[in-house]
Amino acid sequence: MEHFSHMDEAGNARMVDVGQKEITSREAVAAGRIYMSDTCFSMVQDGTMKKGDVLTVAQIAGIMGAKKTSDLIPLCHILALTKCAVTFSLIPEERAIEARCLVRCQGRTGVEMEALTGVSIALLTVYDMCKAVDKGMHIEQVHLIEKKGGKSGHFIYGTGETHHA
Template sequence: MSKLTHLDEQGQAHMVDVGHKLPSQREATAEGFVTMQPATLQLILEGGHKKGDVLAVARIAGIQAAKKCSDLIPLCHPLMLSGIKVELEPQPEHSRVRIEATCKLSGQTGVEMEALTAVSVAALTLYDMCKAVDKGMVIGDLRLLEKIGGKSGHWQADGSTPA
């Protein structure tokens, strides 16, 4: 098993030095779900929410979160992202919204945390906008689906399809 890269020999946290790495094309895709009452999802789908277009606001929040990842997670590098895509897919048969985010860049470190942060904040935004009508919503199953590039190459989660 590999050692944790954010800990030094004394076990103290530090930001990993990636200055010696050559830039490469990198991409990461993550997903998560917000499960809710059927009536809450219907309200979102009909555009009847008094706060406005819930899915559009959550999408923008996810994009903004990916750009601010290093401000939120202490040991993440600030990155010059070249692309961020956040999709929200209502799944009425499961009474939930699936959120998927893909982040891309040409750089010296990966973008997994940016994709995961985008999904997390999009889910939290959806919850925030709908909590007045459904406090029992559940945010869950947040995971990395795929990462491409860097020293470790291509990785894909079991049961996922390529982005």
């Protein structure tokens, strides 16, 4: 039977002890989108938003967010990230910006939460920098795209399965 690793036998929250796990290469990629008005999208695309370069600020914020995951999510382990990259794709036909966050480390636990936090903070920063123009923006589809490493194997979104090494 499946169980939540962050709960003890009595159902109390606990931080998982990963001290005996092997140090391995870990990687995760998460993505999400923010949808906005035509005017707002054009201003981001043209770099004319009053607060400055939206995507550069959001990129830095996403990296900072990934690095702070253990401060934001209870029971997450502190990880020494070896790489964190936040990228954006503009999707004009949908008036959307897709953010992706790639995170790597050598560790005893995965970096999925760091990738998800990084992409979420990046998208929230886009919202913050653009809200004067469009308060109706909405963030959707934040999800794990892929994870590699560790006991649970290689996961790819949409395949419905995890591949074990």
